[in-house]
Amino acid sequence: MSGSNSNDPDAPAALPLPLGRASAAEPFTCLGARVHPGYLDADAQLALLDALREAVRDAPLFTPTMPRTGQPFSVRMTNLGPLGWVSDRDGYRYQPTHPETGRPWPALPPLLLDAWAALGGYAHPPEACLVNWYAPGARMGLHQDRDEQDFDAPVVSLSLGDSALFRIGGLKRNDPTRSFRLHSGDAMTLAGEARLAFHGVDRVIAGTSDLLPQGGRLNLTLRRVTRP
Numbered sequence: 001m002s003g004s005n006s007n008d009p010d011a012p013a014a015l016p017l018p019l020g021r022a023s024a025a026e027p028f029t030c031l032g033a034r035v036h037p038g039y040l041d042a043d044a045q046l047a048l049l050d051a052l053r054e055a056v057r058d059a060p061l062f063t064p065t066m067p068r069t070g071q072p073f074s075v076r077m078t079n080l081g082p083l084g085w086v087s088d089r090d091g092y093r094y095q096p097t098h099p100e101t102g103r104p105w106p107a108l109p110p111l112l113l114d115a116w117a118a119l120g121g122y123a124h125p126p127e128a129c130l131v132n133w134y135a136p137g138a139r140m141g142l143h144q145d146r147d148e149q150d151f152d153a154p155v156v157s158l159s160l161g162d163s164a165l166f167r168i169g170g171l172k173r174n175d176p177t178r179s180f181r182l183h184s185g186d187a188m189t190l191a192g193e194a195r196l197a198f199h200g201v202d203r204v205i206a207g208t209s210d211l212l213p214q215g216g217r218l219n220l221t222l223r224r225v226t227r228p
């Protein structure tokens with residue numbers, strides 16, 4: 001009998017790595033997107049989640065709607081920082097206050113400022129952190145992030161919870177695309193050639209993380225909005 005059979009009840013418990021990943025992976029680049037697998041370790045993910053829970057008490061998740069059609073997004077959102085991204089019948093824009101409470105967005109916690117400093121390669125601080133909540137089944141269609149005035153600054157993304165199938169293409173909507181998974185704790189930067197690349201989330205893969213008790217996924221994107 002082999003002692004390494006995975007059905008063996010005496011086999012050692014699984015290593016504490018995210019499901020779907022055989023080992024902590026090296027950074028990689030896909031169509032200009034730079035991915036840092038496991039950038040946030042388990043403790044940092046929990047600390048970030050705590051900070052987000054506190055922020056959401058002050059700035060609740062809202063459901064953005066499409067300009068013109070008023071159709072609701074499948075993701076719900078909130079923001080941290082001096083500016084926040086919103087979308088409604090009046091269009092996409094950044095504003096200093098929550099669209100429903102009218103209050104300023106909560107401050108950016110040090111953990112997020114540290115991630116920007118470490119990964120952003122940009123001398124000035126971020127002004128907005130858009131928080132997207134993907135309940136199971138939510139997705140995000142292919143789009144460009146182009147409501148900022150300063151495309152020299154990167155977009156720095158952090159993922160928590162269930163893994164996403166993330167898709168990225170080129171500067172034109174019809175350019176060829178590639179996809180890869182973003183797991184809980186992964187960071188990604190869209191900078192340089194990829195800053196204006198079309199991208200989106202095809203789907204969130206249920207059961208790939210136990211960070212969030214009810215499943216689903218949080219994605220945070222740190223952005224510089226104005227020119228310094």
Ligand SMILES: O=C(O)CCC(=O)C(=O)O
Nearest residue numbers: 130132145200201219221
């Ligand atoms: O959820 C993601 O990974 C991407 C989010 C995104 O593209 C955005 O908020 O603009």
Ligand SMILES: [Fe+2]
Nearest residue numbers: 143144145199
């Ligand atoms: Fe985006």
